[in-house]
Amino acid sequence: MTQESHMTTIPTQTGYAPINGLSMYYEIQGSGQPLVLLHGGFGLTGMFSAILPLLAENRQVIAVDLQAHGRTADIDRPLRLELMGDDIAALITHLGFKQADVMGYSMGGGTALRTAIQHPELIRKLVVVSMPFKRNGWYPEMVTSMAQMGATFADFIKDTPMYQNYVSVAPHPQQFPVLCEKMGAMLRQDYDWSAEVAALKMPTLIVCGDADGMPPAHAAQFFELLGGGQRDGSWDGSGMSTSQLAILPGITHYNIVDTPALAAAVTPFLDAPTAA
Numbered sequence: 001m002t003q004e005s006h007m008t009t010i011p012t013q014t015g016y017a018p019i020n021g022l023s024m025y026y027e028i029q030g031s032g033q034p035l036v037l038l039h040g041g042f043g044l045t046g047m048f049s050a051i052l053p054l055l056a057e058n059r060q061v062i063a064v065d066l067q068a069h070g071r072t073a074d075i076d077r078p079l080r081l082e083l084m085g086d087d088i089a090a091l092i093t094h095l096g097f098k099q100a101d102v103m104g105y106s107m108g109g110g111t112a113l114r115t116a117i118q119h120p121e122l123i124r125k126l127v128v129v130s131m132p133f134k135r136n137g138w139y140p141e142m143v144t145s146m147a148q149m150g151a152t153f154a155d156f157i158k159d160t161p162m163y164q165n166y167v168s169v170a171p172h173p174q175q176f177p178v179l180c181e182k183m184g185a186m187l188r189q190d191y192d193w194s195a196e197v198a199a200l201k202m203p204t205l206i207v208c209g210d211a212d213g214m215p216p217a218h219a220a221q222f223f224e225l226l227g228g229g230q231r232d233g234s235w236d237g238s239g240m241s242t243s244q245l246a247i248l249p250g251i252t253h254y255n256i257v258d259t260p261a262l263a264a265a266v267t268p269f270l271d272a273p274t275a276a
Helices: 080-094 107-118 138-146 161-169 171-188 194-198 216-225 260-271
Strands: 013-019 022-029 035-037 060-064 101-105 125-130 202-211 244-252
Touching: 013 080, 022 080, 035 080, 035 107, 060 080, 080 107, 101 107, 107 125, 107 194, 125 260, 138 171, 161 171, 194 216, 202 216, 202 260, 216 244, 244 260
Parallel strands: 035 060, 035 101, 101 125, 125 202, 202 244
Antiparallel strands: 013 022, 022 060
């Protein structure tokens, strides 16, 4: 969750895709290798406005509004990361890509991770930003806050940019309390994807701030599950993992998507050639 700045970007294409009962909004900027970009809870495509132009300099970025967020109207189903992972897989196929890179922040990071777990054949590279692989990876106070999420949350944030951005584009802005209730139900779900993460084969980049909603030690555990941090990298790089870890200094859960350091960490990872 973040109170995003709403800077202007100019997509080269926008559209709505019929996905699993949704009319899913997306916008495309740039050209080249496709990168699907997934916002955090209560966000929308504009959440990445500060860094999207940097990411789109040499790739095709497809920014998506997830279920009940932004311009994508809600449907009669719960919010679940697993269901949204299926949505993104269906979108990749709908857009005609054999494979795509996927990058998500917070809730979007969980959606990206579930997409890779459930549909690994569609994901070339994965970037998970500020999202733990298990619920108790969050700091205890974060878990407590998430457990209290519900419809009444709507009353507390009506004067925030988060809410104003929502109502400015949502097809049914009066349904914001319903979104809050569904978010609460999702955030109270326990999860531990350790075994599924350890089975991932595609190159994966884990990114968090050093003052994020989870301790850096959890990000290091995430990296270790992916095969990283097991040995010295060696002078010729032979001990390195195909996955990577980036912990950004002086960055919190709430400003990580606004810092050029995020694009600077992600771009060389995505640009690096994959093994044949």
